[in-house]
Amino acid sequence: MKTWMMLANAAPLFMSEMNGNEKIPFTGIIAVTLTGFAVVFLGLIILIAFVSLLGKFFESRSNKSKPDAPSAPKQEQKPAPKPAPKSPAADLNEEQAVVAAICAAISAMGEAEGTTYAVKSIRPKQAPVRGARPAWYMAGLRDNTTPF
Numbered sequence: 001m002k003t004w005m006m007l008a009n010a011a012p013l014f015m016s017e018m019n020g021n022e023k024i025p026f027t028g029i030i031a032v033t034l035t036g037f038a039v040v041f042l043g044l045i046i047l048i049a050f051v052s053l054l055g056k057f058f059e060s061r062s063n064k065s066k067p068d069a070p071s072a073p074k075q076e077q078k079p080a081p082k083p084a085p086k087s088p089a090a091d092l093n094e095e096q097a098v099v100a101a102i103c104a105a106i107s108a109m110g111e112a113e114g115t116t117y118a119v120k121s122i123r124p125k126q127a128p129v130r131g132a133r134p135a136w137y138m139a140g141l142r143d144n145t146t147p148f
Contacts, residue, residue, distance in 0.1 A: 099122055102122060103119050
């Protein structure tokens with residue numbers, strides 16, 4: 001009971017003008033803090049109740065608007081068609097597929113220019129220096145660190 005009396009006596013202190021020299025009593029600080037917490041939690045409870053009621057309202061509304069669909073007559077299932085025969089390109093391993101793609105790109109470039117190119121050799125790129133970052137890593141790093 002005594003604590004509540006101190007809290008009630010602290011209220012006029014906050015209502016009067018303060019020139020900066022007065023000290024706020026500890027009970028006043030506690031009163032303001034507890035009031036702030038109470039207001040925030042009460043607001044959260046009201047917000048949660050509002051959102052859950054809206055969810056129930058729209059759920060019941062959507063259930064009413066969906067009429068029962070008449071069941072469609074069942075159709076006989078047709079057997080799946082046989083898979084198409086494999087093309088010779090499907091038998092290529094990954095390395096041969098890369099070589100074929102490079103040759104096709106060079107051939108298309110030559111046709112556009114009206115010249116003929118011949119591929120003499122395809123060599124893999126030298127392994128990067130230890131600790132070097134791959135190009136995709138560097139591109140992602142550049143995208144994420146470049147200012148807007």
